[in-house]
Amino acid sequence: MKLDYAYATADLLRIMTSDDDGFCRWDAAQQLGVASVQANLADSTCTADALINAYSLLLDDSSLDPALVALMLDLPSEAYLGEQQAVIDVEGNHRARRSVQKQIAVALESKLSATYLRCRKALAGLEESVDGTAVALRSLKNRSLVYLMLLERDQYRGWASEQFDRADNMTDVLSAMTTLVHSEFAALAQEKIRVLEDFFSRWQHEPLVVNQWLSVQAADPSPGALARVQTLLQSAAFDIRNPNKVRSLISVFANQNLTHFHAGDGSGYAFLAEQVLRLNQQNPQIAARLLAPLTKWRRFDSGRQALMKKQLARIAETQLSKDVYEVVNKSLME
Numbered sequence: 136m137k138l139d140y141a142y143a144t145a146d147l148l149r150i151m152t153s154d155d156d157g158f159c160r161w162d163a164a165q166q167l168g169v170a171s172v173q174a175n176l177a178d179s180t181c182t183a184d185a186l187i188n189a190y191s192l193l194l195d196d197s198s199l200d201p202a203l204v205a206l207m208l209d210l211p212s213e214a215y216l217g218e219q220q221a222v223i224d225v226e227g228n229h230r231a232r233r234s235v236q237k238q239i240a241v242a243l244e245s246k247l248s249a250t251y252l253r254c255r256k257a258l259a260g261l262e263e264s265v266d267g268t269a270v271a272l273r274s275l276k277n278r279s280l281v282y283l284m285l286l287e288r289d290q291y292r293g294w295a296s297e298q299f300d301r302a303d304n305m306t307d308v309l310s311a312m313t314t315l316v317h318s319e320f321a322a323l324a325q326e327k328i329r330v331l332e333d334f335f336s337r338w339q340h341e342p343l344v345v346n347q348w349l350s351v352q353a354a355d356p357s358p359g360a361l362a363r364v365q366t367l368l369q370s371a372a373f374d375i376r377n378p379n380k381v382r383s384l385i386s387v388f389a390n391q392n393l394t395h396f397h398a399g400d401g402s403g404y405a406f407l408a409e410q411v412l413r414l415n416q417q418n419p420q421i422a423a424r425l426l427a428p429l430t431k432w433r434r435f436d437s438g439r440q441a442l443m444k445k446q447l448a449r450i451a452e453t454q455l456s457k458d459v460y461e462v463v464n465k466s467l468m469e
Contacts, residue, residue, distance in 0.1 A: 142163070142166065144167065144170070144185050146163075147163045147164075147166055147167045147170075147189075148163075148167070148185060148188070148189050150162075150163035151163045151164050151167065151189050151192075151193070151207065152189060152192050152193070152196075157200070157203050160203065160207060161203065161206050161207055164189070164206075164207040164208075165211050165215075167185065167186050167189060168186060168210045168211050168235075169211050169215075169216065169219060171183040171185070171186040171210075171235050172210065172211070172216055172228070172231045172232050172235050173216075173219070173231070175231040175234050175235055176224065176227050176228065176230075176231035179230075179231070179234065182238060183235045183238050183239065186235070186239070187238065187239055187242045187243065190207075190208060190239060190243060191242075191243055191246060193207055193208065194243065194246040194247070194250055195246070200271055201254065201271040201272050201274060201275035202267075202270065202271035202274045202275070204275055204278075205271075205274035205275040205277075205278040206274075208275075208278050208279075208282075209278060210232055210235060210236060211232075213225075213228045213229055213232060213393050213394075214390070214391070214393065216228045216232065217393070217434070220434075222434065222435065222436055223434050223435055225393050225394055225397040225435075225439075226394060228393075229356070229393065229394045233285075236282065236285055237285050237286075239282055240282040240283060240285040240286050241286065243282070244283070244286060247279045247282050247283050248279070248283060248291075250275060250276070250279045251276055251279040251280055251283065251294065254272045254273070254275050254276035254279070255276055257272050258272050258273065258276070270306075273304070273306050273307060273310075276307075277306070277307065277310035277311075277314075280294065280295060280298070280310065280311070280314055281310075281314055284314045284315075284318050284320070285318075287318070287319070287320040287322075289322075292315070292318075292320065292322075292323060292326070295311045295314050295315050296311070296315065296326060296330070298310070298311040299311035299312055299315065299330050299333075305344070308334070309347055309351070311330075312330050312331070312334055312351060313351050315327055315330050316330065316331065316351055316352065316355055317351075317354070317355055317356060317357070319357065331348070331351075331352070334348055335348055335372065339372070342377075342379070343379075345372050346379055346380060346383035347383070348372065349367060349372060349373065349380065349383040349384045349387075350383045350384070350387045352364070352367060352384075353367075353383070353384050353385075353387040353388040353391070353392060354387050354388070354391045354392050355392070356392060356394060356395070360388070360392055360395035361388075361395055361398070361402055361403060361406060364384060364385070364388050364406070365406070367384055368384070368385075375410075375413060375414065375417070376417065376418075378418060378421050381410075381414070381418075381421055381425070382421075385407070385410050385425060386424075386425060388403075389403070389407050389425070389428045390427075390428060396428065397435070397439060399438065399439075401439075401442035401443075401445070401446070404429060404442050404443050404445075404446045405446060407425065407426075407428065407429060407446070408429070408446040408447075408449055408450055410422075410425060411425050411426055411450055411459065412450060412453060415450075415453070415455060415456050415459050416456060419456030419457070419458040419459055420458055422456070422458065422459050423456075423458035423459050423461070423462045426447075426450075426459065426462045426463065426466075427462075429443050429446060429447055429466070430447075430462065430465075430466040432444055432447070432466070444467070447463055447466055447467055448467065450463050451463045451464065451467065
């Protein structure tokens with residue numbers, strides 16, 4: 136059973152900034168985040184003033200656990216936003232969420248930059264530490280950097296590049312690389328190539344780390360995402376026989392890069408169907424799990440429903456393993 140309570144904005148603000156329970160604070164932040172994005176979705180001129188004010192208070196409160204603040208500053212994902220809708224608005228959710236993120240970055244730039252520098256200073260000499268304090272400070276530092284990078288300024292690009300080059304822990308390296316690769320800043324084109332090549336050069340002999348490298352690119356929301364994923368399928372870093380690599384590249388693309396997977400021309404659906412068919416006999420369990428995004432076809436607009444069902448029917452027409460057969464036919468028959 137899911138209980139819904141219609142909190143007023145003032146109630147959510149009070150819970151976010153003063154409740155004794157950390158989970159309640161985080162949950163209130165998520166609810167206010169959802170409301171802010173939904174308001175922007177309905178009216179693109181709508182500003183997220185209440186959320187910005189709440190975030191400002193969080194950044195000012197030095198008594199709070201930095202890890203909790205970092206979690207509260209993270210807006211609900213596009214996937215979660217879609218779960219709140221009868222018909223998922225893929226492009227709208229992406230646009231509205233990014234709009235709210237940029238409003239936060241613009242309004243709180245000085246506090247976010249001060250937070251980043253404060254955390255970086257506090258971490259001096261603790262780069263490789265894995266104690267709770269160091270982990271919490273890294274979380275808040277990297278969350279601040281995500282927002283600052285939305286401002287597309289050379290200063291913050293420099294901070295991200297410096298962090299990538301100098302960090303002595305994988306958390307900071309991956310965070311810096313992700314913010315650079317996922318940035319919409321056109322001037323970063325060559326820097327994106329550099330960090331990806333440098334990271335792979337350093338870690339190519341560590342399979343689990345390479346999987347992270349694949350995932351960062353699979354989730355990259357910039358144009359040309361599907362083409363990049365298809366190129367990576369042919370690279371030495373990928374092996375279709377390795378379930379972890381399948382999850383890191385193909386599954387991340389289908390479940391996290393929503394605007395590209397759900398492209399209006401159906402190319403993302405066709406791509407996933409091809410991979411399911413490749414894996415059907417080789418690893419039927421993984422193939423069946425990969426199908427999950429296509430089985431949610433009823434949650435989308437009529438155009439996408441038709442495209443998703445087309446690919447499910449295409450899969451159903453082939454000689455299927457028991458695992459894939461059950462998933463496909465159940466989805467089409469329900």
